[in-house]
Amino acid sequence: MKTLRILAVDDHEMTMLGYKFILERIVFDDYNIIVDTANTYESAKEKIEESVYSFKYDIIFLDVQLFPPNESQPHNGEDLGMLSRKLVPDSKIIFMSSFSDNYRINSILKSVDPDGYMVKTDIDPKSLEAAVKTVVAEAPYYSSKALSAIRKKMSNDITLDENDKKILYHLSIGTKTKDLENHIELSSSSIENRKRHLKSLFGTEKENDLALILAAKNRGFI
Amino acid sequence: MKTLRILAVDDHEMTMLGYKFILERIVFDDYNIIVDTANTYESAKEKIEESVYSFKYDIIFLDVQLFPPNESQPHNGEDLGMLSRKLVPDSKIIFMSSFSDNYRINSILKSVDPDGYMVKTDIDPKSLEAAVKTVVAEAPYYSSKALSAIRKKMSNDITLDENDKKILYHLSIGTKTKDLENHIELSSSSIENRKRHLKSLFGTEKENDLALILAAKNRGFI
DNA sequence: GTGTAAAACCCAAAACTTTTGTGGTTTTTC
DNA sequence: GAAAAACCACAAAAGTTTTGGGTTTTACAC
Numbered sequence: 001m002k003t004l005r006i007l008a009v010d011d012h013e014m015t016m017l018g019y020k021f022i023l024e025r026i027v028f029d030d031y032n033i034i035v036d037t038a039n040t041y042e043s044a045k046e047k048i049e050e051s052v053y054s055f056k057y058d059i060i061f062l063d064v065q066l067f068p069p070n071e072s073q074p075h076n077g078e079d080l081g082m083l084s085r086k087l088v089p090d091s092k093i094i095f096m097s098s099f100s101d102n103y104r105i106n107s108i109l110k111s112v113d114p115d116g117y118m119v120k121t122d123i124d125p126k127s128l129e130a131a132v133k134t135v136v137a138e139a140p141y142y143s144s145k146a147l148s149a150i151r152k153k154m155s156n157d158i159t160l161d162e163n164d165k166k167i168l169y170h171l172s173i174g175t176k177t178k179d180l181e182n183h184i185e186l187s188s189s190s191i192e193n194r195k196r197h198l199k200s201l202f203g204t205e206k207e208n209d210l211a212l213i214l215a216a217k218n219r220g221f222i
Numbered sequence: 223m224k225t226l227r228i229l230a231v232d233d234h235e236m237t238m239l240g241y242k243f244i245l246e247r248i249v250f251d252d253y254n255i256i257v258d259t260a261n262t263y264e265s266a267k268e269k270i271e272e273s274v275y276s277f278k279y280d281i282i283f284l285d286v287q288l289f290p291p292n293e294s295q296p297h298n299g300e301d302l303g304m305l306s307r308k309l310v311p312d313s314k315i316i317f318m319s320s321f322s323d324n325y326r327i328n329s330i331l332k333s334v335d336p337d338g339y340m341v342k343t344d345i346d347p348k349s350l351e352a353a354v355k356t357v358v359a360e361a362p363y364y365s366s367k368a369l370s371a372i373r374k375k376m377s378n379d380i381t382l383d384e385n386d387k388k389i390l391y392h393l394s395i396g397t398k399t400k401d402l403e404n405h406i407e408l409s410s411s412s413i414e415n416r417k418r419h420l421k422s423l424f425g426t427e428k429e430n431d432l433a434l435i436l437a438a439k440n441r442g443f444i
Numbered sequence: 445g446t447g448t449a450a451a452a453c454c455c456a457a458a459a460c461t462t463t464t465g466t467g468g469t470t471t472t473t474c
Numbered sequence: 475g476a477a478a479a480a481c482c483a484c485a486a487a488a489g490t491t492t493t494g495g496g497t498t499t500t501a502c503a504c
Contacts, residue, residue, distance in 0.1 A: 106376070113377035137366075140373045144361040151362045154328070154372060155335035159381045177451060190492050192452070208500095209451090399480060412463050414481070431480090445504105452499065461490070471480070 004031040004136070005055055009044040009080065010063040010096070019061060022125045026132060033132075041066050041080065048084050057091045059135060060084055064097035064108060081112045092135040096120055102149040102220040103169055109150075116141035152220025158201050160221065167194055172213045172222045226253040226358070227277055231266040231302065232285040232318070241283060244347045248354060255354075263288050263302065270306050279313045281357060282306055286319035286330060303334045314357040318342055324371040324442040325391055331372070338363035374442025380423055382443065389416055394435045394444045 008019040020035040036057070038044035044066075051057050062084075064077040081093050094116030099105060109117060115135045118127065122143035134141035142150060160168070166184050175183065180191050195212070199205050202215035216222050230241040242257040258279070260266035266288075273279050284306075286299040303315050316338030321327060331339060337357045340349065344365035356363035364372060382390070388406050397405065402413050417434070421427050424437035438444050 109373075109376045110379055113373070134366075139366040140369050142369070144356075144359075147362050147364070150372060150376060151331075151335070153376065154331045157332055178449095187493050189454095189494070193491075193493095196453085400478085409464050411465070415463075418481085447504090448502095450501080454497075455495085457493085459492070463488070464486085466484090469482075473478075474476095
């Protein structure tokens with residue numbers, strides 16, 4: 001009987017226990033599944049560091065937003081992911097996130113490139129089981145909503161640079177055009193130029209900003 | 223008992239029959255699965271056109287390279303895919319292809335945006351069943367090798383324009399630098415510039431073309 | 445309806461990037 | 475060891491983006 005070691009990290013204790021409960025009940029070949037848990041950045045970090053010199057985790061489940069964002073606690077799941085990649089490169093990392101918007105999914109897939117990405121509303125016993133079995137078989141696992149975001153991105157031949165993405169993102173959260181200057185290192189006329197250019201890319205020339213952000217959403221950019 | 227209608231198109235009759243055999247044996251809720259088949263472009267086209275005015279297929283499985291490429295027969299799975307999208311937009315389209323190289327997968331995902339993409343070496347009864355159930359549930363299905371290609375692409379922040387991609391592609395199939403001019407609408411010095419630029423993007427400065435194409439392969443571009 | 449602030453639009457000069465031709469040196473191939 | 479191919483450096487030309495200066499249009503509070 002082989003042992004499959006899993007670490008599940010989520011700051012909501014009940015959620016974390018839910019994962020443990022479900023994961024340990026998975027029937028998987030002749031594996032005995034053991035789930036360790038952590039519900040703070042510090043305890044998770046410790047467990048990962050300890051694992052380097054003993055058993056290494058086969059899979060680490062990480063909540064993207066480990067803590068309610070606040071200034072005194074700058075750490076998040078992404079940092080833990082990068083730390084794990086460095087310390088225990090063979091451990092598979094599966095991110096869990098409540099973000100299902102394309103912008104966040106795309107940016108996390110770039111910054112961390114996890115072995116799996118699950119949108120929380122897609123998580124249930126069946127999908128958890130599929131995720132475990134898939135990543136053990138060395139293939140990436142993306143949950144249904146994550147895949148939909150990915151599909152939109154892949155089927156698209158518009159490529160935007162960071163400034164374009166920032167403009168779209170800020171417009172989508174309601175930032176006014178005149179305030180964009182404070183978030184993007186460009187003059188206001190450049191921003192206006194880029195907005196015009198974006199509208200022509202997305203086929204919403206002569207329409208308003210709402211039309212632009214709707215089109216960008218449909219194409220998977222925000 | 224509901225009926226799930228599937229059309230399977232593959233130019234190898236035995237393969238096509240294999241799909242039919244496997245697909246019709248899938249146990250899926252209270253669906254009765256009926257599989258129609260076609261092994262030429264023309265017969266597939268007819269079946270799809272007929273379906274417009276009677277039952278519509280729920281799923282259409284299409285081989286990407288329907289026929290051995292030859293001048294007299296320019297049609298392929300991609301054309302059939304686009305035709306189906308136009309005639310029966312509600313039918314799910316799942317592409318099957320022997321290509322597992324990133325360049326081809328990326329380009330097909332862009333040109334057709336199918337509901338599913340399966341690399342032939344990934345196809346077996348289990349994955350066919352998963353594909354059918356997934357696309358019926360409105361989610362995209364990508365087989366393991368397709369997902370690996372997609373993952374590489376998504377985790378990458380290098381974006382290349384068409385000329386860069388062509389240069390990489392042609393280098394990878396052995397085209398000599400001096401002959402690139404015949405395939406790409408740029409002067410030889412521009413091509414040299416771009417090659418230099420590409421090498422710096424991929425961190426293979428001062429190395430030879432082989433190092434460049436290996437790096438580009440690893441990052442999912444060819 | 446009117447006044448006003450925001451947003452959108454326009455233009456031309458400046459800054460920057462890419463392309464191109466030319467003329468070379470180095471590396472590879474046979 | 476000669477010829478071909480690959481690579482490099484430079485500078486002029488062409489193209490793109492940014493910028494600061496405007497004017498016009500839109501939104502909406504009153």
